[in-house]
Amino acid sequence: MRIDVLSLFPDFIAQCAGVGVVGRAAERGLISVQGWNPRDYATDNYRRVDERPFGGGPGMVMLMEPLGACLDAALAADPAPARVIYTSPQGVPLTQAKARELAALPRLVVVCGRYEGVDERVRDFVDEELSIGDYVLSGGELPALVVLDAVVRLLPGVLGNEASPIDDSFATGLLEGPQYTRPAAFRDARVPDVLLSGDHGAIARWRREQALRTTLARRPDLLDRAPLDGADVRFLRTLGWTGRGNG
Numbered sequence: 001m002r003i004d005v006l007s008l009f010p011d012f013i014a015q016c017a018g019v020g021v022v023g024r025a026a027e028r029g030l031i032s033v034q035g036w037n038p039r040d041y042a043t044d045n046y047r048r049v050d051e052r053p054f055g056g057g058p059g060m061v062m063l064m065e066p067l068g069a070c071l072d073a074a075l076a077a078d079p080a081p082a083r084v085i086y087t088s089p090q091g092v093p094l095t096q097a098k099a100r101e102l103a104a105l106p107r108l109v110v111v112c113g114r115y116e117g118v119d120e121r122v123r124d125f126v127d128e129e130l131s132i133g134d135y136v137l138s139g140g141e142l143p144a145l146v147v148l149d150a151v152v153r154l155l156p157g158v159l160g161n162e163a164s165p166i167d168d169s170f171a172t173g174l175l176e177g178p179q180y181t182r183p184a185a186f187r188d189a190r191v192p193d194v195l196l197s198g199d200h201g202a203i204a205r206w207r208r209e210q211a212l213r214t215t216l217a218r219r220p221d222l223l224d225r226a227p228l229d230g231a232d233v234r235f236l237r238t239l240g241w242t243g244r245g246n247g
C-alpha cells in the first residue's frame with residue numbers, strides 16, 4: 001500500500017510512521033509513506049499557507065491554492081487509484097470496519113488540516129472525511145497517524161502471526177478480554193488457573209466469557225450488534241444482561 005500524507009509537518013509524520021509496526025512495514029516494503037508539505041506549493045514571497053477567514057472570526061484558515069497544488073502533485077506521483085481522506089472533527093467516526101475497508105485499497109492520500117481548519121472547498125477534492133473522536137486537536141496529523149496505524153496493522157504480512165488482528169477488540173464485535181503473561185504470581189496477584197491448565201477448550205471458553213463480561217461492563221452498546229451464539233447469551237444472562245429479548 002502507498003500512503004501519501006499532506007501536512008505542514010511532514011517530518012513529524014515521517015518520524016511517527018518510521019517506528020513500530022508501521023515503521024517495520026515500511027522497512028519491509030509492505031507500505032510506502034510519503035509526506036508532502038503544502039508550503040512547498042505556496043507561490044507568494046512569504047510562502048503563506050493560511051489566511052484570515054472571510055467574514056471575520058477567530059483564527060486562520062488553510063489556503064486552497066497551495067493545498068490544491070500539493071494534492072495535485074501527490075496524486076500525480078503514482079498512477080494507482082487513491083482514496084483521498086481529510087481528517088476532521090466533522091468526519092465520519094473511524095471504526096475497525098472502516099480500517100478494514102481502507103486496508104483493502106492500493107493507495108491512501110491523507111490531508112491534514114491545521115489552524116481553525118481548511119477552506120471549505122477542500123471537500124470538493126476529498127473522497128471521505130474521518131474523525132478520530134469528538135474533541136478538537138491542533139492539527140490533523142495525529143488523526144492521520146491513527147488512521148495509518150489502524151489500517152497498516154491489518155495489511156497481510158505486517159503483524160507477526162496473521163492471527164492477532166483477528167481477535168482484536170471490535171474485530172469480533174466485542175472488547176478484548178484480559179491478557180496475562182509471566183510471572184504467574186505478581187506480588188499477590190495470580191494469573192487465572194485456567195490459563196495455566198493447557199486445556200485449550202476451557203481457555204477459549206474462558207476468554208470468550210471474559211470478553212463478554214468486559215464488553216457488558218464497558219460497552220454494552222456493542223452487544224446489541226455483536227455476533228453472539230446461544231452460549232454467549234446464556235452467559236450474559238447470568239451477568240444480568242437483558243438484551244435481545246428472550247434469545
Ligand code: 4FV
Binds near residue numbers: 118132140
Ligand atoms: C480531528 C479530529 C481534529 C480540527 C482543526 C485540526 C483539528 C485542526 N481530526 N478527528 N478530532 N482536527 O480535531 O480528526 O485543523
